[in-house]
Amino acid sequence: MATRNNPPAPARADLFETLRRPSKNGQPKYARLSDALLEAITSGHWKPGDKLPSEEELAEMTPFSLGTVQRALRQLSEQGIVVRQHGLGSFVAETDLKMEDPWHCRFLDDAGERPLPIYSKAVKREAVTRPGAWCRYFPDAGDNAIRIDRVISVNNEFNILSRFFTDRRQLPALWEKPLPTLHGVNFKRLIMRESNMLITRIEHLVRAMQFDEDVSATLQLDPPATGMFLQAGAYMGRETCVYYQEFFIPPTQRTLVIPDGILGNRR
Incomplete structure (x- = not known):
């Protein structure tokens, strides 16, 4: 899979600012993070083939635990939106879903x-x-x-x-x-x-x-x-x-x- 050079992780932290506010509808934390990542992908912030921040970086950039980050990425992977490669990280799927x-x-x-x-x-x-x-x-x-x-x-x-x-x-x-x-x-x-x-x-x-x-x-x-x-x-x-x-x-x-x-x- 082709990858692109991403800006440093702190430059993307503003994408997750809304996650620091309480959920209005009681949505689970992993679902809120999954939504935020999907919104960034569909809006073109990350394009097909782009590498996402690592799990550890996402945990630092959001108010969520590493386990919540992993569950959110797993959901996007099951939907075919993200491809996770062992030892390499998570990438936006090449196919537009x-x-x-x-x-x-x-x-x-x-x-x-x-x-x-x-x-x-x-x-x-x-x-x-x-x-x-x-x-x-x-x-x-x-x-x-x-x-x-x-x-x-x-x-x-x-x-x-x-x-x-x-x-x-x-x-x-x-x-x-x-x-x-x-x-x-x-x-x-x-x-x-x-x-x-x-x-x-x-x-x-x-x-x-x-x-x-x-x-x-x-x-x-x-x-x-x-x-x-x-x-x-x-x-x-x-x-x-x-x-x-x-x-x-x-x-x-x-x-x-x-x-x-x-x-x-x-x-």
Whole structure:
């Protein structure tokens, strides 16, 4: 990984000034530090490939312990935002994880006006062998059905598990591209750009459900955990399904905006 020469650590201490004030919402210390680091990265203060201050330097620059620093970096590493290399330090990941203009996972900010930023990491891709809800959308896919799992961070406040299903004959790029290149990718844009398929209609189904152990573990929730289960089927025309997605959303006070079902030429 390419690295850049960083300014001395004290020159960056102002980034963490707000951390010296009490938390207004009781957010854990490691989450506050993780948020501050993510804000510095997304604002361009640290760019892809940049080396972050060492764990010891961060502990000196913030009011937090070394253990809190390590937990914050571990969270960013699990989200794919930071790469930790033993003996070398922590670096900003080369891949931009921020997803532009999402159609789903549009949670509003405190003012209820703008969608919060989201960051996605593709964690698994496989051929689908077991029947499930996806069969309704791709009854003729046979051995060509695939599933891509992504962990989506909403403003670094909470994570969502997304399971994306499609027929790889329709969307070969999603099957053939290296998995890390799918981090931060807006799949709908990729579909329209590489497959020339225009999504004209989206069907949504929403219900509350108790998450199974796999979902709870992925979202780092203590079982039994209950949340929102959102299903989205996207169509070209009336009958041709382009993709089907499942979203496992933990409890949150954020407002979720569901896009209109009829999209027309919306991009």
